[in-house]
Amino acid sequence: PGMSPHRSLALLFVAALALLAALTRANEDPTAYLPGVVDLSPENFDSVIDGSRHALVEFYAPWCGHCKALAPTFGEIGALLTSTPTPDFVLAKVDADKYRSLGERFSVRGFPTLKWFPKGAPNSPIDYTGGRSLEDLIAHINSNAGTSLKVFKPQTSVVVLDPSNFDQIVNDPTKHVLVEFYAPWCGHCKRLAPEYERAAKALKNEKQIVIASLDSDKYGELAQRFD
Numbered sequence: 045p046g047m048s049p050h051r052s053l054a055l056l057f058v059a060a061l062a063l064l065a066a067l068t069r070a071n072e073d074p075t076a077y078l079p080g081v082v083d084l085s086p087e088n089f090d091s092v093i094d095g096s097r098h099a100l101v102e103f104y105a106p107w108c109g110h111c112k113a114l115a116p117t118f119g120e121i122g123a124l125l126t127s128t129p130t131p132d133f134v135l136a137k138v139d140a141d142k143y144r145s146l147g148e149r150f151s152v153r154g155f156p157t158l159k160w161f162p163k164g165a166p167n168s169p170i171d172y173t174g175g176r177s178l179e180d181l182i183a184h185i186n187s188n189a190g191t192s193l194k195v196f197k198p199q200t201s202v203v204v205l206d207p208s209n210f211d212q213i214v215n216d217p218t219k220h221v222l223v224e225f226y227a228p229w230c231g232h233c234k235r236l237a238p239e240y241e242r243a244a245k246a247l248k249n250e251k252q253i254v255i256a257s258l259d260s261d262k263y264g265e266l267a268q269r270f271d
Contacts (some may be wrong), residue, residue, distance in 0.1 A: 072112040072231055074104045074156075075139060080122025084138035089146060092136060095166035098189040099134045100181070101159050105141035108155040113231025117178050121185075124193050132163060133189040160188060177228035201244035203256040207266055213254060221254040225270065227261040 077083065082092055084101065093099050102118060104111035121135055140147035140155070150159060150169060158172035174180050182193050203213060205223065214221050224240055226233035244255035260267035 072115050072235075073106070074102075074108070074111045074115045074137065075106050076115070078115075078119045078122045078137075080125035080135065081118055082134055082136040084136050084143075084146070086143055086145060089138070090166075092134060093161050093166050095161075095164050097132045097134055098163045098185075099136060099161040099166075100172065100185060101161060101169070102137040103140040103147055103150065103152045103155065103157040103159065104137060105155040106139060107141070109231075111156045113229070113234075114156055114176055116231065116234050117176065117181065117229070120178050121181060121193070124182075124195075128191070128193055130189070130191050130193075133185060133191055135185075160184075162188070175229060179228065200241060201248045201255070202241060203244075203254055205256050205258040207263060210258065210266060213256060216254075219252055219254050221256060224257040225260040225267050226257055228259065229261070 082088075084092060093101065102111075102114065104114075118135065118137060125133075125135060138146055140152050140157070146152075147157075150157075158176075159169040160172050161169045172184065174184055178195055182195055185191055186193055202224075205213060213219070214223065224233070224236065226236075240255065240257070247253045247255060258267060
């Protein structure tokens with residue numbers, strides 16, 4: 045006998061969950077080499093951060109969870125810099141746990157600490173206190189260094205939720221809905237993204253299954269309904 049439609053649907057949904065559980069870890073090692081990002085040390089710090097160009101420097105510790113979460117974002121910015129000429133800007137990072145003299149020199153009190161070194165003022169850095177998402181950092185770099193870096197968002201099979209469509213989609217009695225509540229700066233969310241997209245693509249023709257996501261950082265009030 046053939047498999048019932050309901051059983052097939054249930055198995056597909058379980059398969060989607062299994063696919064999401066089989067995540068491959070992204071590179072979250074802050075010490076790893078990243079193309080487009082300069083690794084600083086006491087030997088090269090002053091020659092790289094010499095005032096000839098703007099610089100955004102991350103002072104990190106290898107064991108710091110927030111530093112690990114930021115590593116993929118720095119990698120994405122570095123990749124943009126390798127393909128876009130930016131003679132007036134450099135992105136860099138330094139292990140301030142290993143090179144404590146540099147951390148002390150620039151009054152680093154916690155990790156990660158991001159500092160903006162304006163062109164012409166290498167000894168007067170400004171603490172960066174904005175958001176740590178890719179979009180936030182790119183906007184800051186463009187605004188302060190005069191660059192024109194752009195974040196290209198690929199087409200997605202994931203249904204993007206917001207207050208205008210959330211209840212209509214999630215409360216549809218004819219659908220099974222899987223919702224990811226994420227934050228753009230979250231390292232675990234970034235690690236999940238490619239697998240989540242793969243699951244959405246695999247199930248996009250299954251009309252009774254919806255793979256969706258909600259930016260909980262942007263729509264916090266909506267996300268709190270499901271705490």
